[in-house]
Amino acid sequence: MDSDTLQVFQSELTCSVCMNCFLDPITIDCGHSFCRPCLSLCWEEGQTPRRCPECRGIAETPDFKTNIVLKRLVSLARQARADHDHSSEEQICVTHQEAKGFFCEADQTLLCGPCSERPEHTAHSHSPIHRAAEESREKLLKRMGSLWKIREEMQILLNQEAKKTWSFKDYVALRKEMITAEYQRMLLFLREEEQLHLEALEREAKEMCEQLEESVFRMTQYRASLKEMYRELTGMCCKPDRELLQVLANVLEMIDLAEMQKPQPVNPELTCLPVTGILDMLNNFRVDNILSQTTTIHHMSLSEDGNDASVMFRDEHHGTSRQPQIVESVVSWGTRAFASGRHYWELDVTHSSSWILGICKDILITNTSINIYSDEACILFSKKVNNHYSLFTNTPPYIQYVKRPLGRIGVFLDYDNGTVSFYDVCRGSLIYRFLPSPFSFPLKPFLCLRSP
Secondary structure (H helix, E strand, O other): OOHHHHHHHHHOOEOOOOOOEOOOEEEOOOOOEEEHHHHHHHHOOOOOOOEOOOOOOEOOOOOOOEOHHHHHHHHHHHHHHHHHOHHHHOOEOOOOOOEOOEEEOOOOEEEOHHHHOOHHHHOOOEEEHHHHHHHHHHHHHHHHHHHHHHHHHHHHHHHHHHHHHHHHHHHHHHHHHHHHHHHHOOOHHHHHHHHHHHHHHHHHHHHHHHHHHHHHHHHHHHHHHHHHHHHHHHHHHOOOHHHHHHHHHHHHHHHHHHHHOOOOOOOOOEOOOOOOOHHHHHHHHEOOOOEOOOOEEEEEEEOOOOOOOOEEEEEHHHOOOOOOOOEEEEEEEEOOOEOOOEEEEEEEOOOOOOEEEEEEEHHHOOOOEEEOOOOOEEEEEEEEEOOEEEEEEOOOOEEEOEOOOOOEEEEEEEOOOOEEEEEEOOOOEEEEEOOOOOOOOOEEEEEEEEOO
16 A cells, blocks of 8 residues: 555544544534544533533433544554554664564563574463554553543442532531520530530531532542643553553552542441439339230341432332332331320330331321331431441431431320430430421331341
């Protein structure tokens, strides 16, 4: 192929974004083709609708396959260019005065023919330079795809972490109100302890907020660095074969290091300080044997979305729940319903990580199902979200940024004042107190434990 024909051939195989030969070419809806990395960088900020960088036509398809024919033509073009420019690119072996046309994978070095047959290299795998370079580009493209996927996952985590920061700050404000209300029911000599408790919460909350903000910063920086590395690797893939092969090992090591440095999300947890004398006071209203001895096997469904999904469990003979995660559970209902007075009882969750407990309207209970994400129920439950067990409440739904109880949980119902509170019995501390809301119906306790 003469020089003019080669130049025309190569110009047809040039990406209009980077002006280099196509790298992992893809063809979009309008028919134009681009390097996959170039198109990823053009569309990385979630452009809607996505438009062709050349004709501005809308690309309807969300994902594109590699144009295999075009990829082969690009490989042939690189080979033709290398053959045409061999006089300027060749490295001459000092020992044999021959061009170095082979690449030794074991030593990561370029060799001439006689050198490749020497005893120290005969057991190694050798490839022509062009073939070795193409294989190396494929390896880099796979690693770049992995980096880009991590970067997209990091965007999701970044959004969650930023949302979590605001949620946590709102929760801290709410917790201050709960703690203040709790101490108002106690004697005046506890005022000093209340103030110390709030100050400790403020200090710890400040530290947690700083950790969350630092986590958001780290994720933002890490995501930006991945983009810059991706851009550099895109340029690296376009370098001449020999230059690419000579730096390949260092580049792969750099990618490994970047992947290992992926930051992990923060799971904020406040320390539950004990409230002096609270359990002694609550035991004045203690009710024993609160749950029925009869237990039934149900299906419990806890979605993994976090804040806004319903929680249901239903009898096994009525089919499976519509929710995505189904596990067998043991459910115990209260022996009686309460329609007045103050009542305190304790429930043991020692041997279960996922559980639901609280009170609900007596008529909500049927033989088929119960939706405990209801305004007519006060619920505390533990479930696993992102490999971390967290506490949640309903009406309104809140994540409880406190340590999860590992033993007994106390439930205090003040029916006449319309409040329900949950306590960590082991720590003698408040978990959550529902804001006052008058009850106009009988309430029945229940406990649902996920089978181990």
